[in-house]
Amino acid sequence: QVYLMESGGGLVQAGGSLRLSCAASGTIVSINDMGWYRQAPGQQRELVATITRGSSTNYADSVKGRFTISRDNAKNTVYLQMSNLKPEDTAVYYCSADAQSWVINRIYWGQGTQVTVSS
Numbered sequence: 001q002v003y004l005m006e007s008g009g010g011l012v013q014a015g016g017s018l019r020l021s022c023a024a025s026g027t028i029v030s031i032n033d034m035g036w037y038r039q040a041p042g043q044q045r046e047l048v049a050t051i052t053r054g055s056s057t058n059y060a061d062s063v064k065g066r067f068t069i070s071r072d073n074a075k076n077t078v079y080l081q082m083s084n085l086k087p088e089d090t091a092v093y094y095c096s097a098d099a100q101s102w103v104i105n106r107i108y109w110g111q112g113t114q115v116t117v118s119s
Helices: none
Strands: 002-007 010-013 018-026 030-039 046-051 057-059 067-072 077-082 091-101 104-109 113-118
Touching (some): 002 104, 018 113, 030 067, 046 067, 046 077, 057 067, 077 091
Parallel strands (some): 010 113
Antiparallel strands (some): 002 018, 030 046, 046 057, 067 077, 091 104, 091 113
């Protein structure tokens, strides 16, 4: 089993910055792709950014130029640096990891962390 725990969410003013972290723990053999998703009330969960083990990245158009995803493989941790935050960024942010535990390989999800951006 692999467990993901997000941290760093909170309340910020529009134009501010926030750094989210997601640490993986448990019986980890390897972690491949990792990513961040978000879900606002009444909306579908959407992709924010993904990163491969080799640090190739992909971003949703709505966050390009403002958010940066990165990872520390030695710490089994993925980060999301969020800058120039807007009220429309308000959502619960979820961490995901394509990971192997023992002989099982699947996508794991964290419980989410709330990000609220006030105007």
